[in-house]
Amino acid sequence: xxxxxxxxxxxxxxxxxxxxxxxxxxxxxxxxxxxxxxxxxxxxxxxxxxxxxxxxxxxxxxxxxxxxxxxxxxxxxxxxxxxxxxxxxxxxxxxxxxxxxxxxxxxxxxxxxxxxxxxxxxxxxxxxxxxxxxxxxxxxxxxxxxxxxxxxxxxxxxxxxxxxxxxxxxxxxxxxxxxxxxxxxxxxxxxxxxxxxxxxxxxxxxxxxxxxxxxxxxxxx
Amino acid sequence: xxxxxxxxxxxxxxxxxxxxxxxxxxxxxxxxxxxxxxxxxxxxxxxxxxxxxxxxxxxxxxxxxxxxxxxxxxxxxxxxxxxxxxxxxxxxxxxxxxxxxxxxxxxxxxxxxxxxxxxxxxxxxxxxxxxxxxxxxxxxxxxxxxxxxxxxxxxxxxxxxxxxxxxxxxxxxxxxxxxxxxxxxxxxxxxxxxxxxxxxxxxxxxxxxxxxxxxxxxxxx
DNA sequence: AAAGATTGACTGAACATTCAGTCTAGAAGC
DNA sequence: GCTTCTAGACTGAATGTTCAGTCAATCTTT
Numbered sequence: 001x002x003x004x005x006x007x008x009x010x011x012x013x014x015x016x017x018x019x020x021x022x023x024x025x026x027x028x029x030x031x032x033x034x035x036x037x038x039x040x041x042x043x044x045x046x047x048x049x050x051x052x053x054x055x056x057x058x059x060x061x062x063x064x065x066x067x068x069x070x071x072x073x074x075x076x077x078x079x080x081x082x083x084x085x086x087x088x089x090x091x092x093x094x095x096x097x098x099x100x101x102x103x104x105x106x107x108x109x110x111x112x113x114x115x116x117x118x119x120x121x122x123x124x125x126x127x128x129x130x131x132x133x134x135x136x137x138x139x140x141x142x143x144x145x146x147x148x149x150x151x152x153x154x155x156x157x158x159x160x161x162x163x164x165x166x167x168x169x170x171x172x173x174x175x176x177x178x179x180x181x182x183x184x185x186x187x188x189x190x191x192x193x194x195x196x197x198x199x200x201x202x203x204x205x206x207x208x209x210x211x212x213x214x215x216x217x218x219x220x221x
Numbered sequence: 222x223x224x225x226x227x228x229x230x231x232x233x234x235x236x237x238x239x240x241x242x243x244x245x246x247x248x249x250x251x252x253x254x255x256x257x258x259x260x261x262x263x264x265x266x267x268x269x270x271x272x273x274x275x276x277x278x279x280x281x282x283x284x285x286x287x288x289x290x291x292x293x294x295x296x297x298x299x300x301x302x303x304x305x306x307x308x309x310x311x312x313x314x315x316x317x318x319x320x321x322x323x324x325x326x327x328x329x330x331x332x333x334x335x336x337x338x339x340x341x342x343x344x345x346x347x348x349x350x351x352x353x354x355x356x357x358x359x360x361x362x363x364x365x366x367x368x369x370x371x372x373x374x375x376x377x378x379x380x381x382x383x384x385x386x387x388x389x390x391x392x393x394x395x396x397x398x399x400x401x402x403x404x405x406x407x408x409x410x411x412x413x414x415x416x417x418x419x420x421x422x423x424x425x426x427x428x429x430x431x432x433x434x435x436x437x438x439x440x441x442x
Numbered sequence: 443a444a445a446g447a448t449t450g451a452c453t454g455a456a457c458a459t460t461c462a463g464t465c466t467a468g469a470a471g472c
Numbered sequence: 473g474c475t476t477c478t479a480g481a482c483t484g485a486a487t488g489t490t491c492a493g494t495c496a497a498t499c500t501t502t
Contacts, residue, residue, distance in 0.1 A: 053452075131404075278478075
């Protein structure tokens, strides 16, 4: 269980790093379940099979634990996003994959992710730490869209719309749809958010996209 | 200060009603400042110049106070919205006024209103009471858009887009822009949210709209 | 390589504070 | 005098943080 060995304190430093991550992941789980404000140190301790004191030992304060947790979440998500983008050649394909990551159930589970964001938004006005992470993520996020669109335009895939306007609009649209995903509005299931977002992007950028084959056609409304 | 007088318990019942509203308004102020989760009974008591015990006297529990407060906020906002709609003849005009109410600084201050909503969203997954109010407001909200669009189409003002799809998309877009308004993102000031939302609506529905005369043209980006 | 010294990881118990909600008793209005 | 309204003192339960000290591993010294 203990990987001691090699010379200096390397092993224990690794172990410590693992501990930290374990706690960060546990914190994220608890935030999703109980909400940011109601996440207690004791919860994280319990979930990592340790004591509240140890959590404070690693993170000086509760706030530090929580802000590091959200930073961790963002970094992880963004890294996965970049990884996927690199495997896709066309801008339209990249945009499609991005939408899927955001809207459709899959590996980084969008609902959990967006539940976190609802909390970040609510916390931002009152917490400088959260606000900073949110702002940075938001910019990174828009920059990602922007660069895909720009590349697509240069490759002739996309119509020459104003990149900034389109980016902000799409980002906002996705945020709004994300709320519905997170809150599981029965009127707006994930597949529908995906279709609507794709239709908007395809319409504005002028690339072809056909909505997924509808299963049963809902009758009224 | 005390309006006693007339016969039975009417006066005191009115006074009690006023007290309640006073407390509800105070609660909303505190929620905006400190956030839903950190709103204490003592804050509301202090702001109304009374005691915590009295707040509990009127609302049995803290949760009841808070959920009634958000209901009150929604009812007030929606009533004002309806009032304004009735004074506008065209569907395009109504839609424009709606956007202004949502985006541009004015009487029901959008930023405060949206800050409340950020909290409602974050609270919804864990509070049945909040979730219920939110869901109802959301539906009411979409229904309002839908009926304006439908009227506009019947009057020949608007292009015949799919009403449901358009409604959900616009509602989501506005929610997303609202996040930027609430969080005061420097990249996306209120005027810009208004312009983008209007451009989207005008483009989709095919009515004329010219962006407000830009003041100073920002140079780079 | 054995003995001692040092460090990092960790715990249990206590502390201090914060707060929702209760209780009691009094004031105000009818 | 009966009901409604109000405040202040209080309670009980959480919960973040501190602290003194244990334990095991590693480093130093001889």
